[in-house]
Amino acid sequence: MGFPRGRRRFVTAVAALLAVAVVAVVVHRVLAPAEVSTVARGDYPAAARPAPGVIGRLPFAPLIVDERLRVYAAHRQVYADRPVDGRHRTSPYWSYRRWPAELTGVVASGRTVVSRWSDGRLVALDASTGRVRWRADGPVPAAAETVARRTGAATVWEPRGLYLADLPDGRVVLVVSGDTQARGVEVSGGRELWRVDLPSRCRSDVGTTRSGQVIGVNSCGPATVEFRDAATGAVSTRWQPPDGGRGLVVTPLGCRTGRSDCSGLRTAGPADAGGRGWLLGVGEPAAAPVLDPVGAMLAGEQAVTVADGVAVGRSARSGAELWRYDGLGPARVLAVQSGRVHLLTETNELVTLDSVNGVLLSRFPFTVGADGTGWAPGAVSAEDGFVAVERLRKPVDPEGDDQRYYLTAETVILAAT
Template sequence: MGFPRGRRRLVLAVAVLLAVAAVAVVVHRVLAPAEVSTPARADYPAAPQPVPGVIGRLPVAPLIVDGRLRVYAAHRQVYADRPVDGRYRTTPFWSYRRWPAELTGVVASGRTVVSRWSDGQLVALDAATGRVRWRAEGPAEPGAVNRRTWAAVVWNPPGLYRVGLRDGRMALVVTGDREARAVELTDGRELWRVALPGPCRGDVGTTVTGQLVGLDTCAGPATVEFRDGATGVVRERWRPDESPDGLVVTPLGCRSGRSDCAGLRTAGPGDAGGRGWLVGVGAPVAAPSLDPAGVAVVDEVAVTVRDGTAVGRSTRSDADLWRIGGLGPGARVLAGQPGRVYLLTQENDLVTLNPVTGAQLSRFPMNVGSDGTGWEPGAVFAVDGYLALERLRRPVAPDADDQRYFLSSEPVILAAG
């Protein structure tokens, strides 16, 4: 004996409504904006004293934080592992995810790790615990297509810069095409907000004297602008004498990415007419020691390699300070950090020198496991006595897919110099 026809229709309608409601709940849970924070369950690790040599290899680029952690980026996640000198990537020490926003940049200062997301959110995490310290609004920035190492996001994040203020505070400047904002690094409090003219103006970086540097091509010849990091006011607009058309400005001597930079190099297309400059409070000052392409600036010394000989010159007086030969043809400067400058020979030996004296601190082949040294260097990052770089397959094919472009599934090599 069944239900009457009218009752069967009612039961069917109720069942359909319940099914639709269940699907809606599932869709909401899957697609609704969400945040998942997995804090650390262990103590903050001590900072090791690394022995010079190759440490290991990694599938993604590490951002070394406080000399204790390695922080990584993913499509919708920022996470950390330890120990900092571990041979391989390990289980996350902490992790932070957001949905549906995409991660576009990560910077660190001391024990604060700040992530930038495509919806404009800035989220600061405590490096010791992974817990959220503060949130702030920044200009929205669409997510970009990244290589699988995510090196651009953690080593050179677009539109995300540290800037030291004159009173000792540290600020974070966040830029988009149409707007720039600065927030205090300790608590996310907004310091200033200004409108920008659009894609005709691009970022160069920030200076050790607390300025945001931009290149403005919106009206007339390309002009370099210096914006005060504390107020957002443009204090100086400058264009080198006899500047070539299509001016290209490269920051030099930066402590991290394109932040806290000591100098600039200007050139035209194809590196025509390259000239180096020291940055200060006013207009940049010409520094011939910074003219050569590929120069590194460390501890007020400009280091270049010429015909297998490394040369250190004072950035202030342009006088030669030291020369170290025997590096062989094809040697190049990779990177620098206070107290160290890193060179790579044609055989892919990593040579670490004291930038002030030229004394060799270490030299060893950049080989791990059975990978060999038959590769070309890609993006590179150096801080706290560590150096990490991408290894690219020869011949380098910039437009190839990741499998062809990188040497292996673990293309990043980590070393201590």
């Protein structure tokens, strides 16, 4: 004996509604915006002082924070491990994840790690605990122009549209730029200091200066480099480089990290074989011909070049030779950081010199395990005495997939210098 036809239809309808409700709850729980914060449970590690040499190899690019942690970027997660001189990646010390937004950039100032997300959200974390310090809204990031590689190097070493500026009064400003807007946010508490609208598609920020200015390039008409006060957002200087025109490329030099707190820049037009070097200060940039050659680097007040196996440091202002170091063979300037210049020889030896006087600080084969030295350098980061480099498979194929592009699964090599 079954249900009457009308009751059977009623029961079927109720069951269908319940099924839909259950599916809706499941979908909401899975797809609804959410964040998961896993804070640190162990002690904050002491600053590491390892002896010069290769420390180890990692699958992802580390951002060295406070000389104590390595911070990494995943698709929808920012996380840290310890110790900073660990041979391999370890279990996360802390982790922060958002859904469905994607992580687009990470910077660090002291013990504050700021992450930027595809919906424009800014989230600052305490490096010592992983706890959220503040949240703020920023402009939506500009559309990515390059393919995101698996190491996350572009996200943590040179995040586009995310820069730090140190002000004379000791404050640190986070400069956040999108396609049509830029904002200045105080790193200590997330307070917005200013916001400005930008001409769509023809203006972009490329870095900050050590004097607390934002470097922007305006290509709406004759190419112009703008310098904006990082404390107020007001444009203080507009400058047209002599090699300006459509296709002008502006590359910051001598930066503290990524493209933040830079002391120089190089400008190049579409027809230039190299470019022109400039020193940054108050007002318009000053010409620095010693920075013109491709491959010249700026370390503090010293311009460093390598030719015929000899590294030479010159005053960036006067051009006068200050020091030289020979016996390198074919080599290139790999990276610079405060007080140090890092050179890579043809046989992949890492040579570190004091940037002020050229004294040798360390020299060793830049390899680990049985990986060998038959690789080409990719993205590089140098900070707090450490150097991290992506190792690429020869011949380098920029269009190849990650398996073809990188040397190994643990392709990032980390060294203390």
